[in-house]
Each structure stands twice: as C-alpha cells, then as structure tokens.
Amino acid sequence: MKLAVQVNEGPYQHQATDSAYHFTKAALEKGHEVFRVFFYHDGVNNGTRLTTPPQDDRNIVNRWVELGEKYDLDLVLCVAAAQRRGLVDDGEAERNGKDATNIAPKFRISGLGQLIEAAIQSDRLVVFGD
Amino acid sequence: MADLHTVNKSPFEKSSLETAIKCSLAGSSILLIEDGVYGAMKGAAAEGMVKGAMGDRKVYALKSDLMARAIKDDRVIDGIEIIDYAGFVDLVEANDKVQAWL
Amino acid sequence: MSEIKKFMYLNRRAPYGTIYAWESLEVILIGAAFDQEVSLMCMDDGVFQLVKGSDTSESDMKNFMPTFRTLGDYGVRHMYVDKASLEARGLTQDDLIEVAWEDYETEEEVDNIVEVVDRDQVAKLMAESEVVFS
Numbered sequence: 605m606k607l608a609v610q611v612n613e614g615p616y617q618h619q620a621t622d623s624a625y626h627f628t629k630a631a632l633e634k635g636h637e638v639f640r641v642f643f644y645h646d647g648v649n650n651g652t653r654l655t656t657p658p659q660d661d662r663n664i665v666n667r668w669v670e671l672g673e674k675y676d677l678d679l680v681l682c683v684a685a686a687q688r689r690g691l692v693d694d695g696e697a698e699r700n701g702k703d704a705t706n707i708a709p710k711f712r713i714s715g716l717g718q719l720i721e722a723a724i725q726s727d728r729l730v731v732f733g734d
Numbered sequence: 735m736a737d738l739h740t741v742n743k744s745p746f747e748k749s750s751l752e753t754a755i756k757c758s759l760a761g762s763s764i765l766l767i768e769d770g771v772y773g774a775m776k777g778a779a780a781e782g783m784v785k786g787a788m789g790d791r792k793v794y795a796l797k798s799d800l801m802a803r804a805i806k807d808d809r810v811i812d813g814i815e816i817i818d819y820a821g822f823v824d825l826v827e828a829n830d831k832v833q834a835w836l
Numbered sequence: 837m838s839e840i841k842k843f844m845y846l847n848r849r850a851p852y853g854t855i856y857a858w859e860s861l862e863v864i865l866i867g868a869a870f871d872q873e874v875s876l877m878c879m880d881d882g883v884f885q886l887v888k889g890s891d892t893s894e895s896d897m898k899n900f901m902p903t904f905r906t907l908g909d910y911g912v913r914h915m916y917v918d919k920a921s922l923e924a925r926g927l928t929q930d931d932l933i934e935v936a937w938e939d940y941e942t943e944e945e946v947d948n949i950v951e952v953v954d955r956d957q958v959a960k961l962m963a964e965s966e967v968v969f970s
C-alpha cells in the first residue's frame with residue numbers, strides 16, 4: 605500500500621503529530637510505502653530544528669528526523685504555511701531576505717502541489733489534525 | 735465500497751462523532767483515536783449513538799489512547815474492538831479510503 | 837499525470853476564527869492545475885464560509901470570501917452544502933453566494949454550482965469520493 609500522510613498541527617500543542625508519527629512508523633514497519641508526509645497549517649512547526657523539549661519527554665522533531673533518515677522519507681513543509689509561521693530554509697532565506705534559517709534536517713519546504721501529487725499517486729491519504 | 739472514518743474529538747467537545755456516524759454508510763468502519771476514545775466509554779452520553787452505529791458498522795478504538803486516558807477495557811462499550819497502530823494500518827488498507835473527522 | 841481521482845474538500849469550520857478555511861481554499865486553488873474531479877462539501881460551521889456579505893473592513897483580516905466566487909474557474913464543479921447544518925444555523929440557500937461555472941472546452945455553463953443536499957446525499961457523495969481532504 606502506498607500512503608500519503610498529512611499533519612495539520614504543530615508539536616506538543618496537539619496529539620495529531622504523535623498519532624501521525626506512530627501510524628507512519630507502524631506502516632513502514634509493516635513494509636508499506638509512505639510516499640510523502642506533508643505538513644500543513646501549524647503542522648509546519650514540526651520542521652523547526654530549534655525546539656528544546658524537556659529531557660523526560662519525547663522529542664517530536666528529532667523523532668520525525670530519525671524516522672525520515674531511517675526510511676528516507678519525503679517530509680515536506682508547505683511553503684505558504686511555512687512562510688506565515690517562520691519556517692525558513694536556505695532558499696526561502698535568500699528569496700525573502702531572512703537572516704537565519706531554522707529548518708530541521710530531512711525536512712524540505714515545497715508547494716501545495718506536493719500534497720495534491722501525493723494524494724493522486726498514493727493509494728490512501730490519511731489526515732491527522734485538530 | 736467501505737470507508738474508514740477516524741474521529742479524534744471527544745463527543746462532549748464537538749459533534750464530530752455524531753456527524754461521522756450520520757455520514758457513514760453501512761459496512762464502513764469508525765476508528766476512535768486521541769480524545770475520540772472518550773466516545774467509547776460505557777455509561778456515557780454517547781453510548782446509545784455508538785451502539786446504534788454498531789448495528790451495521792464496525793467501531794474500533796486505539797489502545798494507547800484509551801490507556802492514556804485511564805479507560806480500562808471493562809469501561810469500553812461491548813463490541814468495540816481495541817486495536818493498536820498496526821491494526822490502524824490494517825484498517826486503512828482494508829477500507830477504500832480514510833475520512834478524517836477532526 | 838493521467839490518473840483522475842474524485843477529490844472532495846471537506847470544510848467544517850467557520851471562516852476567520854481559525855485559518856483552516858483560508859488555507860483549505862489555497863489547496864483548492866493550487867489543486868486546479870492537476871485537473872482532478874473536484875467537489876467542495878461544506879457542513880457544520882463550514883456552511884458559514886459561503887454566506888454572502890462578509891465585511892472585514894474593520895477587522896484587518898484579509899477577506900477571502902470573494903475567492904469562493906471564482907472557484908468555478910478553478911476546476912471545482914460542485915459546491916455542496918449540508919442542509920441539516922444550514923437549517924441548524926437558521927440559514928437558507930438565499931443566504932449563500934452564487935458561483936458560476938463554465939467548461940471552456942465544451943462551453944457548458946451552470947449559473948450556480950452551490951447545491952444544498954440532504955444528509956443521505958452527503959453520505960453518498962462522500963462515499964463516492966476517492967480522496968477526502970480534511
């Protein structure tokens with residue numbers, strides 16, 4: 605089964621990203637393909653490398669990065685939502701005159717077309733949100 | 735044609751469970767996750783609505799979310815199947831598509 | 837991409853209180869380039885997104901309601917509104933905007949693609965969709 609996963613909420617604020625992570629991990633462990641994980645609305649906040657959660661709590665961003673690296677996942681932050689919320693990679697910094705970047709490794713910023721493409725190419729779209 | 739409907743809101747917070755039940759066809763599956771698992775509680779106001787749905791639909795609840803919310807198995811409405819994330823993945827595969835009721 | 841799927845955009849939230857209504861609209865606008873079979877379903881507070889007369893002049897929020905009127909140009913063939921949700925909010929179709937649609941190849945025209953549907957039809961239309969964006 606080829607899956608597309610959409611995450612609409614940021615880390616810690618809502619359980620959506622936790623549910624999405626555990627679902628995605630379970631699907632990969634069962635041998636399914638995850639075509640793309642697309643982060644939209646506040647979900648783009650999962651892509652910042654600057655979180656410092658308490659030591660005794662799960663590290664949501666790092667968890668996505670590790671899963672992404674282990675399975676070579678395509679973790680995409682929507683560019684429009686990212687611009688609104690201040691998630692910046694090198695390309696966005698240059699284009700928009702920002703003096704810093706904050707994107708976590710393995711994440712990339714791209715357009716909403718990536719979500720549409722994922723929905724077309726995959727067998728199932730699973731949405732996690734508020 | 736059978737769909738999987740996921741519900742992540744408590745029925746006491748939002749009408750998502752009620753709407754999901756009203757908009758789901760016979761033969762479909764309803765999976766309660768996150769705060770949606772409060773809809774699985776015996777003796778709560780949503781029990782009648784959920785039992786009614788179970789007449790022609792399968793209802794599931796996610797184990798880790800039930801446990802986190804101190805809803806033990808004997809407090810879950812009879813007939814609701816408790817599953818884990820692997821079971822969630824199987825449900826997604828077994829149904830034609832997933833509709834998220836947020 | 838040769839595959840055409842039946843997409844449904846499910847809108848259940850009121851406009852302005854949260855960003856979901858606007859950002860969901862952005863998905864529809866971008867999605868137009870992909871030539872899928874697209875419908876919009878407004879239910880619960882989502883029916884408020886189509887109510888005419890929104891005036892944001894005193895709230896400094898961007899008024900995106902006019903964008904709904906152009907959805908016929910963005911490949912949306914059907915804009916469904918759940919009757920029960922409308923009635924529960926004291927609204928009728930007269931309170932809603934009208935959206936024209938035209939197929940530029942066949943020149944087929946529809947004056948208004950906003951269609952109020954009852955709950956049984958809502959369930960049927962959802963079941964017939966292949967992808968639902970929530």
